[in-house]
Amino acid sequence: MTMRGTRLSILWLLTVGLVVAATFAANVTYDHRALVIDGQRRVFISGSIHYPRSTPEMWPDLIQKSKDGGLDVIETYVFWNLHEPVREQYDFEGRKDLVKFVKLVAEAGLYVHLRIGPYVCAEWNYGGFPLWLHFVPGIQFRTDNEPFKAEMKRFTAKIVDMMKQENLFASQGGPIILSQIENEYGNIDAAYGPAAKTYIKWAASMATSLDTGVPWVMCQQSDAPDPIINTCNGFYCDQFTPNSANKPKMWTENWSGWFLSFGGAVPHRPVEDLAFAVARFFQRGGTFQNYYMYHGGTNFGRTTGGPFIATSYDYDAPIDEYGIVRQPKWGHLKDLHKAIKLCEPAMVATDPTITSLGSNLEASVYKAESGLCAAFLANVGTQSDATVNFNGNSYHLPAWSVSILPDCKNVVLNTAKINSQATVLKFMTQPSNDDADASKAGWSWFNEPIGISSHNAFMKLGLLEQINTTADKSDYLWYSLSTDIQGGSQTVLHVESLGHALHAFVNGKLAGSGKGSSNNAKVAIELPISLIPGKNTIDLLSLTVGLQNYGAFFDKSGAGVTGPVKLKGVNNGSTIDLSSQQWKYQVGLKGEELGLSNGGSSGWVSEPTLPKKQPLIWYKTNFDGPSGNDPIAIDFTGMGKGEAWVNGQSIGRFWPTYTSSNAGCTDSCNYRGPYNSNKCIKNCGKPSQQLYHVPRSWLQPSGNTLVLFEEMGGDPTQLSFATRQIGNLCSRVSESHPQPVDMWNADQTTGRGPGPMLSLECPFPNQVISSIKFASFGTPHGTCGTFSHGKCSSTRALSIIQKTCVGSKSCSIGVSIDTFGDPCVGVTKSLAVEASCT
Numbered sequence: 001m002t003m004r005g006t007r008l009s010i011l012w013l014l015t016v017g018l019v020v021a022a023t024f025a026a027n028v029t030y031d032h033r034a035l036v037i038d039g040q041r042r043v044f045i046s047g048s049i050h051y052p053r054s055t056p057e058m059w060p061d062l063i064q065k066s067k068d069g070g071l072d073v074i075e076t077y078v079f080w081n082l083h084e085p086v087r088e089q090y091d092f093e094g095r096k097d098l099v100k101f102v103k104l105v106a107e108a109g110l111y112v113h114l115r116i117g118p119y120v121c122a123e124w125n126y127g128g129f130p131l132w133l134h135f136v137p138g139i140q141f142r143t144d145n146e147p148f149k150a151e152m153k154r155f156t157a158k159i160v161d162m163m164k165q166e167n168l169f170a171s172q173g174g175p176i177i178l179s180q181i182e183n184e185y186g187n188i189d190a191a192y193g194p195a196a197k198t199y200i201k202w203a204a205s206m207a208t209s210l211d212t213g214v215p216w217v218m219c220q221q222s223d224a225p226d227p228i229i230n231t232c233n234g235f236y237c238d239q240f241t242p243n244s245a246n247k248p249k250m251w252t253e254n255w256s257g258w259f260l261s262f263g264g265a266v267p268h269r270p271v272e273d274l275a276f277a278v279a280r281f282f283q284r285g286g287t288f289q290n291y292y293m294y295h296g297g298t299n300f301g302r303t304t305g306g307p308f309i310a311t312s313y314d315y316d317a318p319i320d321e322y323g324i325v326r327q328p329k330w331g332h333l334k335d336l337h338k339a340i341k342l343c344e345p346a347m348v349a350t351d352p353t354i355t356s357l358g359s360n361l362e363a364s365v366y367k368a369e370s371g372l373c374a375a376f377l378a379n380v381g382t383q384s385d386a387t388v389n390f391n392g393n394s395y396h397l398p399a400w401s402v403s404i405l406p407d408c409k410n411v412v413l414n415t416a417k418i419n420s421q422a423t424v425l426k427f428m429t430q431p432s433n434d435d436a437d438a439s440k441a442g443w444s445w446f447n448e449p450i451g452i453s454s455h456n457a458f459m460k461l462g463l464l465e466q467i468n469t470t471a472d473k474s475d476y477l478w479y480s481l482s483t484d485i486q487g488g489s490q491t492v493l494h495v496e497s498l499g500h501a502l503h504a505f506v507n508g509k510l511a512g513s514g515k516g517s518s519n520n521a522k523v524a525i526e527l528p529i530s531l532i533p534g535k536n537t538i539d540l541l542s543l544t545v546g547l548q549n550y551g552a553f554f555d556k557s558g559a560g561v562t563g564p565v566k567l568k569g570v571n572n573g574s575t576i577d578l579s580s581q582q583w584k585y586q587v588g589l590k591g592e593e594l595g596l597s598n599g600g601s602s603g604w605v606s607e608p609t610l611p612k613k614q615p616l617i618w619y620k621t622n623f624d625g626p627s628g629n630d631p632i633a634i635d636f637t638g639m640g641k642g643e644a645w646v647n648g649q650s651i652g653r654f655w656p657t658y659t660s661s662n663a664g665c666t667d668s669c670n671y672r673g674p675y676n677s678n679k680c681i682k683n684c685g686k687p688s689q690q691l692y693h694v695p696r697s698w699l700q701p702s703g704n705t706l707v708l709f710e711e712m713g714g715d716p717t718q719l720s721f722a723t724r725q726i727g728n729l730c731s732r733v734s735e736s737h738p739q740p741v742d743m744w745n746a747d748q749t750t751g752r753g754p755g756p757m758l759s760l761e762c763p764f765p766n767q768v769i770s771s772i773k774f775a776s777f778g779t780p781h782g783t784c785g786t787f788s789h790g791k792c793s794s795t796r797a798l799s800i801i802q803k804t805c806v807g808s809k810s811c812s813i814g815v816s817i818d819t820f821g822d823p824c825v826g827v828t829k830s831l832a833v834e835a836s837c838t
Contacts, residue, residue: 024106024111024170024173024174024175025037025038025170025177026038026170026171026173027039027170027171028170028171028177028178028213028214028215029215030215030229030247030248031246031248032245032246032247032248033248033285033287033348033351034248034287034288034348035177035178035215035248035287035288037170037177040348041287041348041349042072042287042344042348043282043287043288043340043341043343043344043347043348044072044073044111044287044288044289045070045071045072045073045289045337045340045341046071046072046073046074046075046111046113046288046289046290046291047066047069047071047073047074047075047290047291047293047294047295047318048074048075048076048253048290048291048292048293048294048295049062049063049066049074049075049076049293049294049295049297050076050077050079050122050293050296050297050313051076051095051096051097051098051101052079052082052095052096052300052303053295053296053297053298053299053300053313054095054295054297054298054323054695055094055095055695055697055698056094056095056097056100056101056697057695057696057697058323058695058697059100059101059104060104060108061323062295062319062323063104063105063108063110064108065295065319065323065325065330066108066110066294066295066319067108067109067110068334069294069318069319069325069330069333069334069337070333070334070336070337070338070341071110071294071337072110072111073110073111073112073113073177073178073288073290074105074110074111074112074113074294075112075113075115075252075290075292076101076112076113076114076115077115077116077117077120077122077124077128077183078098078114078115078116078117078118078120078159079096079120079122079124079128080117080118080120080128080129080130080155081124081125081126081128081129081130081131082096082128082303083096083098084130084155085130085132086130086132087130087132090158092162095300098159098162099162099163099166099168102114102163102166102168102174102175102176103166103168105175106168106174106175110175111170111175111176111177112168112175112176112177112178113176113177113178113179113180113252113290114159114163114176114178114179114180115179115180115183115252116156116159116160116179116180116181117180117181117182117183118152118155118156118159119141119142119182119183119185120183121183121184121305121549121550122305122549123259123299123304123305123306123309123313123549124299124303124304124305124549125302125303125304125305125472125546125547125549126305126472126547126548126549126555127305127548127549127550127554127555128549129141129555131467131471131472132471133148133151134467134468134471134555135471136148136151139151141553141555142182142185142192142199143192143195143196143199144195144196144198144199144202145195145199149199149202149206152203152206153206156181156206156207156210157210160179160210160212163176163212164212169212169213169214170213170214171212171213171214172213176212176214177214177215178214178215178216178217179207179212179214179215179216179217180216180217180218180219180252181203181204181206181207181216181217181218181228182200182203182218182221183219183220184219184220184221184233184550185200185218185220185221186218186220186221186222186223186230187220188551188552189221191552191553192552197223200218200221200223200224200225201225203218204216204218204224204225204228205225207228208227208228215227215228215229216228216229217229217230217231217250217252218230218231219231219232219233219252219253220232220233222243223243224243226244226246229242229247229248229250230242230243230247231250231251231252231288232249232250232251232252232253233251233252233253233255233292234253234254234255235254235255235269235277235674235675235676236277236280236281236674237251237254237277237281237286238277238280238281238283238284238286239284240286248287248288249281249284249285249286249287249288250286250287250288250289251281251286251288251289251290252290252292253290253292254274254277254278254281254289254290254291254292255269255292255315256269256274256291256292256293256294256315256316256317256318256329257269257293257296257314257315257316257317258315258316258677259296259309259310259313259315260309260310260312260313260314260688260689261306261308261309261310261517261518261688262308262309262310262518262545262655262658262688262689263308263517263518263658263659263660263688264308264310264518264660264688265660265661265664265665265681265682265683265684265688266316266660266681266682266683266688267315267316267677267680267681267682268316268669268680268681268682269316269675269680270669270671270675270680271328271329271332271333271418272332272400272401272415272416272418272671273400273671273672273675274329274333275332275333275336275402275415275416276400276401276402276415276416276671277675278333278336278340278415279336279340279376279378279402279404279415280376280378280380280402282340282343282347282376283352283362283364283376283378283402284352284354284364285351285352287347287348291317291318291333292315293313293315293317294317294318294319295317295318295319295320295323296312296313296314296315296317296320296321297313297314297321298311298312298313298321298651298652298693298695299311299312299313299652300649300650300651300652301649301650301652302472302475302546302643302650302652302653303546303652304545304546304652304653305546305547305548305549305550306518306545306546306547306548306549307499307500307516307518307521307544307545307546307547307548307559308500308516308517308518308521308545308546309518309545309546309549310655310688310689311651311652311653311654311689311692311693312689312692312693316329317329318330318333320425320724321693322631322633322693322724323631324425324631324724324726325423325763326423326425327420327421327422327423328418328420328421328422330420331418331419331420331421332418332419332420334420335413335419335420335740335741336404336413336415338741338742339404339406339412339413339741339744340404342374342404342406342412342741342744343366343374343376343404343406345368345372345374346366346367346368346372346373346374346406347366347374349366349368349369349370349372350366350367350368350369351366352364352365352366352376353365353366353367357377357388357389357390358386358388359381360379360380360381360386361377361378361379361380361381361386361388361397362377362378362380363375363376363377363378363388363390364376364378365408367408373407373408374404374405374406374407374408375390375391375404375405375408376402376403376404376405377390377395377397377402377403377405378397378401378402378403379397379398379399379400379401379402380400381399381400382399382400382672382673383399383672384399385397385398385399386399391408391409393409395411396736397414398414398416398417399416399672400416400671400672400673401414401415401416401417402414402415403415406744410744411738412738412741412744413738413741414737414738416671417734417736417737417738418732418733419731419733419737419738419740419741419756419757419759420731421729421730421731421759421760421761422729422730422731422783422784423726423727423728423729423730423763423784424726424727424728424730424784424785425724425725425726425727426724426725426727427633427635427691427722427723427724427725428630428722428723428725429635429720429721429722430626430720430721430722430723442606442621442622443606443610443619443620443621443716443717444604444605444606444619444620444621445604445605445610445611445617445618445619445620446591446594446596446601446603446604446605446617446618446620447605447611447616447617447618448589448590448591448616448617448618448709449590449616450505450508450539450616451478451480451505451508451537451539451586452478452480452539452584452586453586453590454586454588454590454593456586456587456593457478457480457584457585457586458584458585459582459583459584459585460582460583460585461580461581461582461583462579462580462581462583463479463560463561463562463563463565463579463583464477464479464560464562464583464585465498465558465559465560465562466498466542466544466558466559466560466561467544467547467558467559467560468558469560469585469587470544470587470588472544472547473587473588474587474588474589474592475543475544475545475643475653476541476542476543476587476588476589476592477541477542477543477560477585477586477587477588478539478540478541478542478584478585478586479539479540479541479542479560479561479565479583479584479585480537480538480539480540480583480584480585480586481537481538481565481578481581481582481583481584482535482536482537482538483535483536483538483567483576483578483581484534484535484536485531485532485533485534485536485570485571486533486571487533487571488530488531488532488533488534489530489531489569489570489571490528490529490530490531490569491528491529491530491531491567491568491569491570492526492527492528492529492567492568492569493506493511493525493526493527493529493538493565493566493567493568494524494525494526494564494565494566494567494568495514495523495524495525495527495540495561495563495565496522496523496524496561496562496563496564496565497514497522497523497524497542497559497560497561497562498521498522498523498557498558498559498560498561498562499516499521499522499523499544499559499560500515500516500521500523500543500544500545500546500559501513501514501515501516501523501542501543501545501641502514502515502523502525502540502541502542502543502561503540503541503543503615503616503711503712504525504527504538504539504540504541505537505538505539505540505541506529506530506531506536506537506538506539507532507536507537508537508539510615511527511529512525512527513525513712515658521557521559526568531567531570538565538578540561540565541616541711542559542560542561543711544559544560545653545655547559563579564577564578564579565577565578565579566578566579589709591618591709596618596620596707596709597643597645597648597650597707597709598645598648598705598707599620599645599647599648599705599707604618604620610716610717612713612714612715612716612717613713613714613715614713615710615711615712615713616710616711617709617710617713618707618708618709618710619707619708619709619710619716620705620706620707620708621705621706621716622703622704622705622706623704623706623721624701624702624703624704625696625699625700625701625702625704626721626723628723629696630723630724630725631693631696631723631724632693632694632695632696632699632721632722632723632724633691633692633693633694633721633722633723633724634651634691634692634694634706634719634720634721634722635690635691635719635720635721635722636654636656636690636691636692636719637656637690637718637719637720638714638715638716638717638718638719639654639656639657639708639710639714639715639716639718639719640655640656640657640710640711640712640713640714641653641654641655641657641658641710641711641712642654642708642709642710642711642712642714643708643709644692644706644707644708644709645705645706645707645708646694646698646699646704646705646706647698647699647700647704647705648705649698651692651693651694652692654689654692654708655687655688655689656687656689656690657687657712658687658688659685659686659687659688660683660684660685660686660687660688661684661685662684662685663684664678664681664684665681665682665683665684665685666680691722726763726764727785727836728773728784728785728834728835728836729760729761729762729763729769729834729835729836729837730783730784730785730787730832730833730834730835731758731759731760731831731832731833732758732780732787732830732831732832732833733756733757733758733815733830733831734756734815734828734829734830734831735755735756735815735816735817735828735829735830736756736828737756737815738756739754739755739756739757740757740759740812743757754814755814755815755816756814756815756816757812757813757814757815758812758813758815758831758833759810759811759812760805760810760811760812760833760835761809761810762809762810762837763837764837765809767809767837767838768806768807768808768809768837768838769805769806769807769808769809769810769811769835769836769837770806770836770837770838771806771835771836772798772801772802772805772806772833772834772835773834773835773836774787774832774833774834775797775798775800775801775802775831775832775833775834776789776790776793776794776797776798776831776832777793777794777796777797777815777819777820777823777829777830777831778790778791778792778793778794778797778823778824778827778829778830779791779792779793779824779827779829779830780793780830780832782832784834785834787832787834791824792823792824792827792829793823794820794821794823795823796820796821797820797831800813800819800820801813801833801835805833805835813831815829815830815831817829
């Protein structure tokens, strides 16, 4: 590329950016290369943010951080059960205000991809379907079934009409450039037989008939009918090909991490691998890529699916659950996006020419008739670095990496070489005061009755499936039975349940509990019990932990005690099957009926001796909000399992006693090679989730109410508040790194750029770098927080970094022997720095 060509491409990018910020498209189409906005092909970087998994007060900051990170598009599902909990009774208030969310995205100058579904999966309760849908006569979900199609069309049309009324589709000058109908149906459609094909054709026809003026997509649907674009979901989509030569290659879900389950370890996807996957996709002809998730957020209330999906939906996303950018993931991807955008003029002008440079080595060149040229060089090997010759020049390619050359000559970025700083995110326990310290707070309590306590209880012969009985109005269903035993005995209570967890009480005392897992929700318990002569009461409290959200016929997955329920070894050793006897049922808890979650009711008890480590207790206290502006969490150490409410709003289910397996975690994570959800996991042998997000906007400065329902037994005085904070800054850059992306310009054509730079910047406006905790130029070891000197280390590094950085908000320094001297000749050296800001 000539100097003039480079300047033209940058001018082209700036012009497009100004257009996006000022106004939106009137005409969105597509061809085989890309989405076409008002006649211009575009390369799009997108990221998922689900509006109900954060708060309206968080939305502007999340959207701005997405834009700052280089996104063009925000992608979100629409959650049917959130908006229509009762048929034809709609709710679009607060966190459910979809229109407000879309408008805020538009105000930031970004586009929207609206994934209406209305099946969403998303680890969301019942896949987003409202439970009342299950009870529509004659209905079968997601197939060629008239009752289902009628309801699906009604809700889809409702959402489309809402968007049209607010002029939010691009065809109306709004930000929505894409919509999605159905979701990952192709993964499971074989189970539905021939009716699946007619259903998909109907869904496509129904969607296009709504006349949005923008393209529709179907993800994971290889037979998506024209004009629907079929798209890819997965950890890698570089090998994906659309089902028509007239459709662009699009990636609707690039999984930036993975979801957390109760009982599971914490997932982590290294940014080197994520960046590699993105670069490979664009290298091989892709033009639209979306991170699922860019901000994951929180599963407030009872919105989790699974079952056993945790309350945190952090997803190891570039913006964490609390709204803080996760470094270096956010920063390295930002650099990657800039590098890809430098290639955009060449990429949209032509198809790539792909050639082999050797075993596991590949070059893709986009060379336009205008002379514009961009190249991607990949080493897809997992073991060895490689040196390749391309266009007469030599390039070093680390294993499992892609180098990006916006001018087909100079490397602007390699996916395995991170220039972005890292930050340590940590929780800091808040200093105690009597009004904010849970251990000193005045607690009151309410004993949840064991067994039947409601006038709405009813009798039935046999054991009932739970979801059909509760309609998911509550997690809880009581199964109660009185049985006469002659003479009393030591026996064994055997209970089998479809899940998800179970507490068994005999004569008012907890006999034992059982729980399923994310891999197998079923529960089977055998408990040694003592029966008394005469009447004995068996009370089984069955509970759900989010309803199934994925799979063929997932809506038919049951829960609850379906049996058998047996007494083994009664008196002479006989077994009594209780399954078909007359059972009494109660949906939900007495505390739910009384509305205790709001902190009201006159039933609360306040006495000096607080009951602890006892099952089925509601707790309540008042507290002052932690000072400052940092995001807030509650540390549930000391509690068992239940749900928590702050000022009447549910922060979700808590379950700190469900720990992950001790196996599977490693001290180091090798990003090289294909990623899966069990690779690079963290937190083995510890509670899956111990800290739970409390949005600051839910709090008042003082007089807040915290209500807990504890199922298993806990000590609420051990609760504490913590704030999510950014700790020290770190960076590690080698002599072999490319220079920062922001410094790439036309002078690169001479091959004499300024070279690699290490940069640090304090995260908040009024901060400056106050101290240097570590600095080494040579062969340092470790990662952020654990750096140590290697055998080779410059004696001047610390003093040079201190002089350059201390007292400044940000600093940059060249990584070269010109700056630090050469402590070990002939060795590629790195500069590692850890700093703190105040």
